[in-house]
Amino acid sequence: MASLIARIKPDDFPILVASGFILVILLAGTGYTLATLGTMPLLTPNYLLTQLQTGAFLGIVAAGMMTVILLGHIDLSVPWTMTAAAMMASTIGGPAAIPTGLAIGLCVGLVNGLGVAYLRIPSMIFTLGVDSVMRGLMVAHTGGFAPQDTATDLMRYLAADKILGIPVAIFVWAAVSIVIAAILSRTAFGKSIYATGNREAAAYLSGIRTRWVIVGAFVISGLCAASAGILLAGYSNKAYQGMGNAYLLPAIAAVVIGGTHILGGRGRFIGTVVGVILIVLLNSVLSIMQMPEAGRQIIYGTVIITMLLVYGRTARVTS
Numbered sequence: 001m002a003s004l005i006a007r008i009k010p011d012d013f014p015i016l017v018a019s020g021f022i023l024v025i026l027l028a029g030t031g032y033t034l035a036t037l038g039t040m041p042l043l044t045p046n047y048l049l050t051q052l053q054t055g056a057f058l059g060i061v062a063a064g065m066m067t068v069i070l071l072g073h074i075d076l077s078v079p080w081t082m083t084a085a086a087m088m089a090s091t092i093g094g095p096a097a098i099p100t101g102l103a104i105g106l107c108v109g110l111v112n113g114l115g116v117a118y119l120r121i122p123s124m125i126f127t128l129g130v131d132s133v134m135r136g137l138m139v140a141h142t143g144g145f146a147p148q149d150t151a152t153d154l155m156r157y158l159a160a161d162k163i164l165g166i167p168v169a170i171f172v173w174a175a176v177s178i179v180i181a182a183i184l185s186r187t188a189f190g191k192s193i194y195a196t197g198n199r200e201a202a203a204y205l206s207g208i209r210t211r212w213v214i215v216g217a218f219v220i221s222g223l224c225a226a227s228a229g230i231l232l233a234g235y236s237n238k239a240y241q242g243m244g245n246a247y248l249l250p251a252i253a254a255v256v257i258g259g260t261h262i263l264g265g266r267g268r269f270i271g272t273v274v275g276v277i278l279i280v281l282l283n284s285v286l287s288i289m290q291m292p293e294a295g296r297q298i299i300y301g302t303v304i305i306t307m308l309l310v311y312g313r314t315a316r317v318t319s
Contacts, residue, residue, distance in 0.1 A: 014259030029285035055280035056173035061251040063180045064224025067217040072264025073123035080134035082229030082244030090149040101230040109222025113215030155234030181269040197264030249300040
């Protein structure tokens, strides 16, 4: 046992803790439903697949958010990047729908990256401003009303259909996860993200083009947010005002819960996946227990603040 504990790396502990909390959530939810409803729906394959399907949207957003947080930055433009991509994809329709939505995410990510990397504006301020601009543009586009356009057949297929009983959205999430994980662990760009997040000045002096690394990370975040927005529109069969608002805090919480250092430079992608599953199951159990939305947001915020305090103290001690 002692040798097994010794083999555990520091970055593995958050993942193990989050995995333990997943088991606790499942057991607590099962106990609650058994006591109140007389059934155990949380342990059925259909329930778990449904939760993974709805979690796929959050998982894709969190995948992009992780690349930015690894740099010590944050992307607060996610909510209206998702909404704008979904609205424009639904408006354009046809074969150009998904490319149009992805183009929105690419443009937003590029603007965010250039603003943070070259104008040196704090990412929290700049991306929040971009989010406000996107909100204004979409309100102008729709006149403040819910758009009447519907999702395309392909958008609905990717978000709501199934293959061999497994939702296609889970396969999309898996594909995005494989790509992001490969970028972070097997490419020079991924190693540059970790180096820049650890100490940007040292990374720059070692020859890394840190500004373009920052731009690239924000582009990935924008593309992931847009992809999630397109899928969410397909799942709902339409786009609507503020559809991305519910994904910002949970995405940040999932990344932080999974062990990614909120100040940058450290984290494993598998931790983000585990964090997403934890958030999705927690949200489901809280819904079963009829926890109001305000209570859920308080829980997400408390988690983020707690982990920020822990990582912040660690950074000061080791620096």
